[in-house]
Amino acid sequence: MRDAKKSREKIIQNAIELFSKEGYHKTSLDDIAKKSNINKAMIFYYYKSKAGLYEEVMSKTLSDIYSTIKEAIKNSSRAKDNLKIFIETYAKYCIKYSYLPPLLLRELSSNGQNLPFEMRNKMYQLFLLLDSILKDGQKRGEFRENISIVIHFMITGTLNLFIVSKPLREDAKEFDSSFPSATEYSIEEICSYIYKTILKTLEV
Template sequence: MMNEVMPLNKKTSKTAIKIQQAATKLFAEKGYDGTIMDELAELIAVNKASIYYHFQSKENLYDFCLHDLFATVADAVIAQVESQTGVEDKLWAFVQTFAKQTQTHSQMPSILMREIASGGIHMPIAARQQMQRLLEALRTILLEGEKQGIFAKVDPLTTHFMIIGSLCFFITSKPMRDAIGSEQPLDPTLDEATNEIYRLINNAVKIH
């Protein structure tokens, strides 16, 4: 896997953007191994050579798509967290913004869950770094709360898994849940699930 991702500002042509958007969708639906460049070319009616002209390889295309997708989510979460002052508000902003972003960019949780299931064998370094940014943002919130005597000392990685994992699983499992017949809706909405996840996390870390 390449360690560097092509600069985003070099991918501004309409064809490159079209390729990237379609490829991201296919990677989310079929994973890295299941995405075939011939199928991608046919899907968007471009010559396969055009894909390699803009992205050089399937590996580099995957790197580029994931970096852009994961950075979009991480940027939004971190911006909202930094706009808050209190640690509980920051924790809420982290949970809520990640939930909203992964609903809007639903390919992100799909790809992340696929990579987790496979042991991350194709996960680009640049995408891993975006997840690390999210972890660091959460770690900062928890440490700040601990210093202020608001939060107890907790493990940031475990807390990160509880938030990110719960929301990603909630979003990606929706088609499976929808397939279960029921006379009355049993599932919470995303807002309800987000509120519940925040309540459980905040109660777990807050000093009462």
């Protein structure tokens, strides 16, 4: 049968889910195989090794987010709009694929030791995208000089932490019902707040 494609996808899909829920090490190939209803040996047949599967998972995910943002930005004109799009698209994507933030943070926090070249490169591409938006803004006289890498981390760091910390914040609220600004803000409001803050620091 030519279910090869389907099998591969099932594997990837469940790997994504488990890796993001449990982390790389806590997720066993047995888990993935069982969840995918597929023989464990097939994972090796398709992806050579656990690391290989992981690389595939991350690669796919990052490619998706990159091209989604790129596409969204294409038709816009003003740099500040592009910035907004970048933030909102990134956020939307993180919400939609909730496994992404934990995965990214985890990857980054391991010094990129397990991080295969392609992934690293794709993360870099994403940053270059923002960098080009900012540079473009400067050229047009919209933005002043800035430290693009900090802007990048301000956006991604804040968003990732916000998303990732949700369960913790909800727990905290149970203990301290007055927990300030824990859960009452929507992701849109957060995006808007980040956008405004960054704009203030960028605009001439």
